[in-house]
Amino acid sequence: ETGVTQTPRHLVMGMTNKKSLKCEQHLGHNAMYWYKQSAKKPLELMFVYSLEERVENNSVPSRFSPECPNSSHLFLHLHTLQPEDSALYLCASSQGGQPNEKLFFGSGTQLSVL
């Protein structure tokens, strides 16, 4: 039991599709994160939510739309993606949202955009 669950594990979508990634944490944490992991590149922070408010958006294109309905759930809505968006998308949570806190990660969604 990882404490952070992501679904689906794999996703293949066309450039005109709309899909959503889901993340759920069972740790009672107040902060949740989306990271993008591309091959041969460092992890890139996309969004940070603290107490359900978006506190950080790292210049992510608008074709990625996050949603945090409560402190346990985080979504990433995808539409009109590009092939270069193919990557592993990781969700994480932490206790209070401070940068020096331990992050708890899910197993990611491997996204392929055709």
Next chain:
Amino acid sequence: AQTVTQSQPEMSVQEAETVTLSCTYDTSESDYYLFWYKQPPSRQMILVIRQEAYKQQNATENRFSVNFQKAAKSFSLKISDSQLGDAAMYFCAKETSGSRLTFGEGTQLTVNP
């Protein structure tokens, strides 16, 4: 932009032996946190060890320890008595007050039986 550099894309070690993974970083800050995360084939990243820069003593977690050289901006991870389950991608990361983690590109560790 802050950078974290892992100069070894791949490393290998024999089971029960010791291996050291290197990490260097760029900063002008005096206080910050450094991390090593492990990503096994399951893809779930797990914190291995954390070091606060103002603490002189190197952090240790069981078989994992760090060699933190603040002046040299170096933060290497030593794995002792390597086990097959240690095989994974290892990421070095740095935090500075007010900014989020910056990750290195990772080192793929293979453990040979």
